[in-house]
Amino acid sequence: MTSLSRRAFVTAAAAPLLAGCGGGDRTGRATAGLREGPPPPSRPAAGTARALGRSVPVGLEIPAIGVDTPVMPLGLARDRTVQVPPLTADDVAGWYRHSPTPGQIGPSVILGHVTVGVHGDGVFRHLARLRRGDLIVARLENGTAAVFAVGPVRTVAKADFPTDAVYGDVDRPELRLITCGGPRTGEEYRDNVIVFATSSPAGP
């Protein structure tokens, strides 16, 4: 084979392989729906705040993981499971409307997606990164805000979902943030990530 022939042959055979290696963006749209910024330092909780009046949450901020999202109301699905926000590129969190509003006595429950299918990351993509003392601010419809400090962050198998711990009565204002996590089993995630937070007098 002459030099030119060899060069042509090698070029033709190798080009598709090289293009195939370099062309795949396996994390494409990885930040869709998540407004992220540099995480500020978290502040520890300082005591417990008093309970607030009832006012529906309209927004949620979690500075430590760059979350600043509107909050929509959620109810029950036909199978009696809790509804979840729709799968859209502009992912938002949702407040379970049969739970107390943030700042009322009891566990207020807010859910968000970890990923939203073809749209990439969900609004709670980095929920599992929260640490004790990180602040969560729920903006309320009446213009006030309820501030919480992160407590335990648990990753539990969906099969062993801790219903009582999440929805059970408590004697102070608390917040639960829920998303999915853990390894994927087929089309879904195996676990739930649950953040337990308590009311904090600290401001945002």
Place this chain on the structure above:
Amino acid sequence: MRRTVFSAAALACTAVWASAVPAFADDPAPAAEATVVPSASPEPAGAPEPTEAPKPTESPEPAPAGEGSTGGVSVVPSGAPDTGAVPEPARAGAEAGLIGGGAAAVLAAGGAAVFLVRRRATGA
């Protein structure tokens, strides 16, 4: 003669890449859509019930706690929330890579053909 055989082999190889790769890359997209959409919430964004008039298609759900509620979850959901539809960027990325590969194969085939034609023309 030998040169002609190798030239033909190069062209055949690139032609196979060019035709087979895009056809293969086209396949997963509909499947990916089909598997993601059904896993969505049964009700879309606007679906959560308006407070004033529940729709007949809604699940039989008690009214939410109102102004006078003293706290606590009034209706405990069953099961665990499904808050994660598995992302498809891997598939999409693979598609993009394969399409890019197909395009590169076409370019390579063209390049190879130009080499051969020029070489024959110049008698090298």
